[in-house]
Amino acid sequence: MTVVERVPTDKVVVEGMTGDAAIAHALKQCDIDVLAAYPITPQTIIVEDFQKFVANGEVKTRVIPVESEHSAMSACVGASAVGARVATATASAGLALMWEILYCAASMRMPIVLAVANRALSAPINIHNDWSDSYGARDSGFIQIYCQSCQEAYDTVIMAFKIAEDHDVLLPVMVCIDGFILSHNVERVEMLPTEAVQQFLGVRKPAIALDPDNPVTMGPLALTDYYFEFKEQQDRAMARVPEVFERVESEFEKMTGRRYGRFETYRVEDADIIIFTHSTPGGTAKAVVDALRERGEKVGVVRLRMFRPFPAEALREVLRNAKAVAVFEKCRSFGAPSNPLALEVRTALYDLDERPLVTDFVIGLGGRDVPPSTIVEGVEKTKEYLKAGRAPLYETLGVRK
Amino acid sequence: MSKRFDEIPMAGIIIEPGNAMEYKTGGWRAMRPVHTDETCLWIKNGTCGLCWIYCPDNAVRLIEENGKYRYEYDYDYCKGCGICANQCPTGSIKMESE
Amino acid sequence: MAVRLKDMLKREPILSSGHRMCAGCAAPTVVKLMGMALRGPTIVCEATGCLEVATTIYPFTAWKIPWIHVAFENAAAVASGVVEAINAMRDKGRYKDEQVDVIAIGGDGGTFDIGFGALSGALERGHKFVYMVYDNGAYQNTGIQRSGGTFPGQETTTSWAGKVEPGKRQRKKPLAEIVAAHKIPYVATVDPYHYRDFITKFRKALEADGPAFIHAFSPCPRGWRSDTSKSIELAKLAVETGLHPLYEVIDGKEWIMSGPSKRLKELRPVDEYFKTQGQFKHLFKPEWAEFRAWIQEEVLKDWEELKRKCGVS
Numbered sequence: 093m094t095v096v097e098r099v100p101t102d103k104v105v106v107e108g109m110t111g112d113a114a115i116a117h118a119l120k121q122c123d124i125d126v127l128a129a130y131p132i133t134p135q136t137i138i139v140e141d142f143q144k145f146v147a148n149g150e151v152k153t154r155v156i157p158v159e160s161e162h163s164a165m166s167a168c169v170g171a172s173a174v175g176a177r178v179a180t181a182t183a184s185a186g187l188a189l190m191w192e193i194l195y196c197a198a199s200m201r202m203p204i205v206l207a208v209a210n211r212a213l214s215a216p217i218n219i220h221n222d223w224s225d226s227y228g229a230r231d232s233g234f235i236q237i238y239c240q241s242c243q244e245a246y247d248t249v250i251m252a253f254k255i256a257e258d259h260d261v262l263l264p265v266m267v268c269i270d271g272f273i274l275s276h277n278v279e280r281v282e283m284l285p286t287e288a289v290q291q292f293l294g295v296r297k298p299a300i301a302l303d304p305d306n307p308v309t310m311g312p313l314a315l316t317d318y319y320f321e322f323k324e325q326q327d328r329a330m331a332r333v334p335e336v337f338e339r340v341e342s343e344f345e346k347m348t349g350r351r352y353g354r355f356e357t358y359r360v361e362d363a364d365i366i367i368f369t370h371s372t373p374g375g376t377a378k379a380v381v382d383a384l385r386e387r388g389e390k391v392g393v394v395r396l397r398m399f400r401p402f403p404a405e406a407l408r409e410v411l412r413n414a415k416a417v418a419v420f421e422k423c424r425s426f427g428a429p430s431n432p433l434a435l436e437v438r439t440a441l442y443d444l445d446e447r448p449l450v451t452d453f454v455i456g457l458g459g460r461d462v463p464p465s466t467i468v469e470g471v472e473k474t475k476e477y478l479k480a481g482r483a484p485l486y487e488t489l490g491v492r493k
Numbered sequence: 494m495s496k497r498f499d500e501i502p503m504a505g506i507i508i509e510p511g512n513a514m515e516y517k518t519g520g521w522r523a524m525r526p527v528h529t530d531e532t533c534l535w536i537k538n539g540t541c542g543l544c545w546i547y548c549p550d551n552a553v554r555l556i557e558e559n560g561k562y563r564y565e566y567d568y569d570y571c572k573g574c575g576i577c578a579n580q581c582p583t584g585s586i587k588m589e590s591e
Numbered sequence: 592m593a594v595r596l597k598d599m600l601k602r603e604p605i606l607s608s609g610h611r612m613c614a615g616c617a618a619p620t621v622v623k624l625m626g627m628a629l630r631g632p633t634i635v636c637e638a639t640g641c642l643e644v645a646t647t648i649y650p651f652t653a654w655k656i657p658w659i660h661v662a663f664e665n666a667a668a669v670a671s672g673v674v675e676a677i678n679a680m681r682d683k684g685r686y687k688d689e690q691v692d693v694i695a696i697g698g699d700g701g702t703f704d705i706g707f708g709a710l711s712g713a714l715e716r717g718h719k720f721v722y723m724v725y726d727n728g729a730y731q732n733t734g735i736q737r738s739g740g741t742f743p744g745q746e747t748t749t750s751w752a753g754k755v756e757p758g759k760r761q762r763k764k765p766l767a768e769i770v771a772a773h774k775i776p777y778v779a780t781v782d783p784y785h786y787r788d789f790i791t792k793f794r795k796a797l798e799a800d801g802p803a804f805i806h807a808f809s810p811c812p813r814g815w816r817s818d819t820s821k822s823i824e825l826a827k828l829a830v831e832t833g834l835h836p837l838y839e840v841i842d843g844k845e846w847i848m849s850g851p852s853k854r855l856k857e858l859r860p861v862d863e864y865f866k867t868q869g870q871f872k873h874l875f876k877p878e879w880a881e882f883r884a885w886i887q888e889e890v891l892k893d894w895e896e897l898k899r900k901c902g903v904s
């Protein structure tokens with residue numbers, strides 16, 4: 093284990109930067125060996141900024157300007173198989189095009205970091221934020237972490253490599269930020285000195301690599317007699333993530349004083365209604381809670397960070413005493429009884445003898461603005477449903493109907 | 494014996510190169526190649542070797558020992574395709590029913 | 592590279608026995624010849640297909656050199672990643688081998704069709720690797736469906752010969768020419784019968800200063816409904832009928848006809864090739880005489896054009 097020390101404040105560089113730029117800087121400081129990526133709004137700045145670092149000789153990364161996202165993830169798998177530290181970035185249609193290889197990357201246990209600037213899926217084609225893209229990949233075997241701020245995006249990318257490359261894990265990580273809302277929004281970011289980041293991460297030590305001195309076969313055909321065993325291994329690796337995450341965050345905290353947890357709780361101790369969401373609506377929700385608290389209403393927020401693996405048990409303890417949990421999510425799972433985030437919350441709470449009521453509000457599709465009033469409307473509806481003793485499985489908010 | 498999930502390397506990685514040798518494909522054979530030394534160029538002067546070059550299953554053994562040439566089949570793997578017999582320029586290989 | 596039997600015998604094969612390719616399949620021989628051309632440490636990236644499936648059925652692998660398969664359409668992209676990862680780690684002083692050759696292998700389906708975008712992209716980017724297609728003329732692994740590499744007149748399970756159809760109607764995609772148009776340093780067509788030509792060219796591909804492409808003809812007795820003993824003979828016949836002429840293209844502009852093709856006084860009729868395989872049997876019905884004549888005409892035209900490009904009279 094590496095020994096990390098608190099980075100003195102005078103070594104920290106503070107800059108205003110977008111979420112994309114923050115991620116590009118983090119990737120640079122992580123000294124990645126290979127970046128294979130394809131442009132797509134609102135992720136593109138990550139790749140553009142990174143290419144600028146390369147053009148100026150600031151990094152020794154080999155960038156592969158692939159001809160498609162499918163090839164981006166494929167090249168990442170090839171590079172990772174040799175033992176390199178590897179990253180890529182995408183959004184929306186690009187993530188959809190990668191889909192097949194997302195599963196390969198996870199199942200082949202490649203610790204790739206994938207930055208996603210969440211964007212709606214076509215059709216109609218739309219460049220703005222919702223979470224349909226990465227929610228669609230929720231069963232791919234990637235760890236998924238959603239960030240609320242540019243600082244958090246920067247910090248999370250750095251920690252993501254350490255989690256992914258841990259031999260107890262060896263799984264790829266998706267670091268998600270809200271497209272435009274965070275990817276293009278300038279915020280204050282404290283950047284660590286590069287030496288500190290590199291000392292924190294060390295050089296990747298692959299468990300097994302494609303090596304002419306030690307020839308292995310990767311990605312064979314495994315049928316009814318063995319496939320299931322590899323899925324068991326993969327599932328167990330996912331189950332080990334919380335422990336490794338905790339270890340990595342503790343070290344990161346020693347270095348920076350910052351820690352985020354698998355989820356953030358805000359004024360939940362005595363809350364009757366807990367707003368449950370993630371990414372930038374988490375910030376809006378906290379502002380709403382402050383306002384409602386002024387009016388004497390007992391509300392709080394749980395802002396989820398880690399969607400995969402879903403911290404069901406830890407969340408159950410936080411949510412169990414509330415009267416209701418109001419889920420706000422930017423995705424509709426067509427034909428499903430409710431939607432990805434609420435499905436997880438309901439499952440987490442199901443075993444309780446006395447469960448909070450769960451409401452599910454689909455918001456912000458295709459980048460539709462989610463103002464505080466939308467959150468307030470959901471809270472008001474939740475109060476009514478509490479009175480009635482039942483709620484619809486889900487409803488849409490903020491759409492003209 | 495099929496192994497448990499924690500007894501095998503992760504992700505289906507096979508760490509023993511060429512362990513397919515443990516899987517004998519000789520049982521697939523309906524016809525068996527039979528070689529005669531008399532006309533064979535390998536036996537005569539250590540040349541030709543076309544049967545060895547073309548065999549898709551590495552089942553021909555061309556052996557050189559103390560300046561002498563020997564010829565063998567590895568019937569554990571030979572699938573009996575007949576390529577060796579078909580390509581032999583001297584007709585030294587005959588396919589016979591198993 | 593002089594190809595001598597005694598040297599070949601000394602080499603450890605890169606593919607062991609015990610693989611489960613059909614009896615008489617030429618693909619393992621193609622890989623064996625590729626192995627004879629290697630010049631040192633090598634990593635293979637393979638696309639989904641017969642060769643991938645039947646050589647790596649867990650818990651067994653026939654491969655004796657490092658090998659990776661990820662998916663069907665991305666062998667060239669995976670190879671890009673392998674090449675650049677090695678370069679990056681070497682730049683940073685973290686890679687021990689002086690030189691590692693990277694070879695991507697795909698079937699005709701994985702190369703002419705679904706993997707073509709990835710191949711073209713990788714060639715354009717100029718990664719130093721060799722891509723070899725083993726062309727057995729159809730998607731054999733999924734049960735003999737037509738591909739861009741299927742010959743006209745060939746019957747497959749998605750180009751049936753019926754009362755009104757003669758099998759595939761379209762031409763075969765001229766893949767080696769398309770690849771050559773990328774102006775990469777080296778492109779060559781090979782077949783397993785002409786093993787000296789094969790090994791020599793494969794070695795040139797490895798030594799090329801940039802991406803190189805090898806189009807290997809690979810008879811498939813199961814899909815072609817041909818005698819298992821004839822696979823190598825059919826490769827020879829494909830060359831002699833002009834269905835798979837042997838040539839090299841340097842930097843996309845210098846066309847060189849290879850010895851086995853160049854030495855042909857004239858092409859043998861394609862009928863001789865068609866007669867050997869169940870998949871062309873229907874072409875000899877009277878209703879397809881004209882179609883068969885058209886195929887012959889096209890092959891002759893292509894042959895003349897190739898001779899012209901190669902400066903062969």
Ligand SMILES: Cc1ncc(C[n+]2csc(CCOP(=O)(O)OP(=O)(O)O)c2C)c(N)n1
Nearest residue numbers: 639640641663698699700701729730731732
């Ligand atoms: C994306 C995708 N589509 C389809 C398939 C199914 N598939 C597997 S192998 C194959 C055909 C392979 O054909 P080819 O590349 O010619 O190799 P061959 O089996 O003939 O040697 C197909 C269609 C797949 N694995 N992945």
Ligand code: SF4
Nearest residue numbers: 548571572574575577
């Ligand atoms: S019959 Fe086929 S498999 Fe057997 S030795 Fe001859 S070529 Fe090899």
Ligand code: SF4
Nearest residue numbers: 533534541542544581
């Ligand atoms: S091909 Fe025939 S002549 Fe040549 S080595 Fe084999 S058996 Fe002997």
Ligand code: SF4
Nearest residue numbers: 612613616641811813
């Ligand atoms: S189907 Fe054809 S290509 Fe596939 S293993 Fe059998 S003979 Fe070879």
Ligand SMILES: [Mg+2]
Nearest residue numbers: 698699729731
């Ligand atoms: Mg094929």
